[in-house]
Amino acid sequence: MSDLVVIVYPNQEKAEEVRTRLFELQKEYLIKLADAVIATKSADGQVQLHQVVNTTASGAVSGSFWGLLVGVLFLNPLLGAALGAAGGALGGAMSDFGINDEFMKQLAASIQPGNAALFVLIREMTADKVVDQIxxxxxxVLKTSLDDAKEQALRQALASAVSSDAPAA
Structure with a gap:
């Protein structure tokens, strides 16, 4: 079973730093991610999703390859590549894996303009080590599907970083 964690950061750059750090932790086998998406909200209220994998582009690339291959078999490689790319792009645009895009847009609508929400779908993790790293x-924390104890530990860890950043009076 996967867990969803949504954390709001003051800007997209900070959210990107955390996402990059999570990918590094994945290489260290401390976390296994199913998806990691950053949602930003512009001043006019538009929500934009920054996905790691562009399914439309990857669908077009794989579709053009297979279309070219089929086109070679039927002696019309250019037509095959064009039709394959179009079909692959359509299929890629229609496929959605990981976190539901509509859910992310609805939840990100509640953040302040300029802020960024990092949506992370976690398959497995060594919680104490990952929390210590981020x-x-x-x-x-905006939303999680973690159990209460893990969610509270995450909230406290992130809050302690915020309070330690505050200037001393």
């Missing part, structure tokens, strides 16, 4: 980035 706590210094701060952020505010």
């Amino acid at each position: 706590k210094d980035y701060g952020g505010v």
